[in-house]
Amino acid sequence: MFPNKKVQKLIGSKVQVEMKGDLHLLEGTLQSADDYMNLHLIDTVEMADGERLRSLGSVVLRGNNIIIVVPMEN
Amino acid sequence: MFPNKKVQKLIGSKVQVEMKGDLHLLEGTLQSADDYMNLHLIDTVEMADGERLRSLGSVVLRGNNIIIVVPMEN
Amino acid sequence: MFPNKKVQKLIGSKVQVEMKGDLHLLEGTLQSADDYMNLHLIDTVEMADGERLRSLGSVVLRGNNIIIVVPMEN
Amino acid sequence: MFPNKKVQKLIGSKVQVEMKGDLHLLEGTLQSADDYMNLHLIDTVEMADGERLRSLGSVVLRGNNIIIVVPMEN
Amino acid sequence: MFPNKKVQKLIGSKVQVEMKGDLHLLEGTLQSADDYMNLHLIDTVEMADGERLRSLGSVVLRGNNIIIVVPMEN
Amino acid sequence: MFPNKKVQKLIGSKVQVEMKGDLHLLEGTLQSADDYMNLHLIDTVEMADGERLRSLGSVVLRGNNIIIVVPMEN
Numbered sequence: 001m002f003p004n005k006k007v008q009k010l011i012g013s014k015v016q017v018e019m020k021g022d023l024h025l026l027e028g029t030l031q032s033a034d035d036y037m038n039l040h041l042i043d044t045v046e047m048a049d050g051e052r053l054r055s056l057g058s059v060v061l062r063g064n065n066i067i068i069v070v071p072m073e074n
Numbered sequence: 075m076f077p078n079k080k081v082q083k084l085i086g087s088k089v090q091v092e093m094k095g096d097l098h099l100l101e102g103t104l105q106s107a108d109d110y111m112n113l114h115l116i117d118t119v120e121m122a123d124g125e126r127l128r129s130l131g132s133v134v135l136r137g138n139n140i141i142i143v144v145p146m147e148n
Numbered sequence: 149m150f151p152n153k154k155v156q157k158l159i160g161s162k163v164q165v166e167m168k169g170d171l172h173l174l175e176g177t178l179q180s181a182d183d184y185m186n187l188h189l190i191d192t193v194e195m196a197d198g199e200r201l202r203s204l205g206s207v208v209l210r211g212n213n214i215i216i217v218v219p220m221e222n
Numbered sequence: 223m224f225p226n227k228k229v230q231k232l233i234g235s236k237v238q239v240e241m242k243g244d245l246h247l248l249e250g251t252l253q254s255a256d257d258y259m260n261l262h263l264i265d266t267v268e269m270a271d272g273e274r275l276r277s278l279g280s281v282v283l284r285g286n287n288i289i290i291v292v293p294m295e296n
Numbered sequence: 297m298f299p300n301k302k303v304q305k306l307i308g309s310k311v312q313v314e315m316k317g318d319l320h321l322l323e324g325t326l327q328s329a330d331d332y333m334n335l336h337l338i339d340t341v342e343m344a345d346g347e348r349l350r351s352l353g354s355v356v357l358r359g360n361n362i363i364i365v366v367p368m369e370n
Numbered sequence: 371m372f373p374n375k376k377v378q379k380l381i382g383s384k385v386q387v388e389m390k391g392d393l394h395l396l397e398g399t400l401q402s403a404d405d406y407m408n409l410h411l412i413d414t415v416e417m418a419d420g421e422r423l424r425s426l427g428s429v430v431l432r433g434n435n436i437i438i439v440v441p442m443e444n
Contacts, residue, residue: 001253001254001262002254002256002260002262003254003255003256003260003261003262003282003283003285004256004260006253006254006262006280006282007282018243018244018245019141019142019243020094020141020242020243020287021092021093021094021141022092023092023141023142026142031075031080032075032076032077032080033077034076034077034078037260037282037284038076038077038078038111039077040075040076040077040080056142056144057144057145057147058080058144058145059142059143059144060077060080060081060111060142060143061077061141061142062111062137062138062140062141062142062143063077063284064138064284064286064287065094065138065139065140065141065287066284066287067241067242067243067245067283067284067287068241068245068248068278068281068282068283068284069281069282069284070278070279070280070281071279071280073279093215093216094168094215095166095167095168095215096166097166097215097216100216105149105154106149106150106151106154107151108150108151108152112150112151112152112185113151114149114150114151114154130216130218131218131219131221132154132218132219133216133217133218134151134154134155134185134216134217135151135215135216136185136211136212136214136215136216136217137151138212139168139212139213139214139215167363167364168316168363169314169315169316169363170314171314171363171364179297179302180297180298180299180302181299182298182299182300186298186299186300186333187299188297188298188299188302204364204366205366205367205369206302206366206367207364207365207366208299208302208303208333208364208365209299209363209364210333210359210360210362210363210364210365211299212360213316213360213361213362213363223401223402223410224402224404224408224410225402225403225404225408225409225410225430225431226404226408228401228402228410228428228430229430240391240392240393241391242390242391242435259408259430259432285432286432286434286435287435288432288435289389289390289391289393289431289432289435290389290393290426290429290430290431290432291429291430291432292426292427292428292429293427293428295427315437315438316390316437317388317389317390317437318388319388319437319438327371327376328371328372328373328376329373330372330373330374334372334373334374334407335373336371336372336373336376352438352440353440353441353443354376354440354441355438355439355440356373356376356377356407356438356439357373357437357438358407358433358434358436358437358438358439359373360434361390361434361435361436361437
């Protein structure tokens with residue numbers, strides 16, 4: 001399964017996403033994803049050192065600025 | 075709904091945008107958006123720690139340097 | 149009007165451009181722009197804190213490294 | 223053999239990947255790779271100075287933010 | 297004239313190029329340029345504060361990491 | 371000769387490559403290169419201040435994160 005398809009299979013479940021820039025780790029429920037790995041997350045929170053920093057709600061992330069997507073099964 | 079379409083649905087409403095580089099958070103009314111997530115905002119202000127830093131008015135943002143787009147319903 | 153078209157409408161007028169990297173704010177007259185937002189500016193000056201830092205004249209800016217384009221009507 | 227094909231030949235074996243941003247070196251087993259060098263790794267660990275920093279498990283890495291891929295034959 | 301064409305018109309003449317990353321300003325004679333603004337320079341020197349830092353000779357610069365190209369007529 | 375072709379002509383010979391991110395200068399023998407300037411190097415070493423920092427062997431470099439490629443004829 002190609003990496004893009006792996007991401008699309010995560011729609012509906014919780015993911016952690018690390019972005020370029022100054023944002024800390026984001027956690028949210030993956031709502032949609034396209035072939036460029038642009039992501040739409042809902043119930044998104046910004047985390048720092050395992051603590052909730054702020055609640056962002058519904059957000060769109062630009063695919064080329066995504067470093068890593070980690071499924072949160074645990 | 076794909077992430078790009080989610081952004082295009084925000085046309086006419088206020089958004090927060092975090093860019094790469096030294097700019098602080100931008101807030102403005104989304105005027106147009108294309109498939110690369112290039113954005114045209116009007117009434118744009120640069121914010122720092124919740125305060126207006128400076129007024130930028132009409133601006134064009136290059137899509138690949140956008141980190142996150144957050145709708146401002148609240 | 150799409151963001152790219154908004155930029156192309158600025159040809160012939162003065163713009164401010166913030167780039168990635170160490171350059172400060174650039175101000176110049178937009179000579180041409182393509183669909184990737186590559187820009188050709190003339191009479192370009194690099195500004196810092198509202199003061200002219202150095203004169204660059206005719207320059208070409210790579211579109212993907214542009215953060216923001218701001219029209220200078222004032 | 224083109225660089226992309228070299229990466230695809232590594233599927234099933236362990237690789238080290240250095241990303242842009244704040245992540246340290248990642249080590250994992252390459253599960254899939256596409257033509258953009260987007261990678262799906264499993265059993266991924268983040269390493270710092272040769273020590274395991276944290277276990278990430280299954281991750282997807284955005285190709286354009288990959289700096290270098292190093293096969294771990296040793 | 298589009299920005300890319302402006303760059304291609306500079307083939308054979310001296311240019312200054314600012315790159316992303318840690319390199320200082322590069323000066324060299326533009327040998328070739330493609331539509332992505334990948335550049336081949338010869339007689340390239342790296343400059344810092346107006347002084348020659350080191351001689352690099354023939355180099356290839358990746359277009360997407362170019363910030364600005366400045367013709368050196370003076 | 372276009373910049374990409376200039377790089378492909380270097381296959382089989384030694385090159386220096388500067389990448390974005392925290393890696394120091396890489397030196398290796400160019401094994402293959404594609405149109406995106408993705409590179410496969412062998413016998414790669416990471417250099418700092420003219421000294422070998424560590425040996426990396428066979429590596430794949432993502433083209434868009436390459437700043438500069440310098441042939442090592444000397």
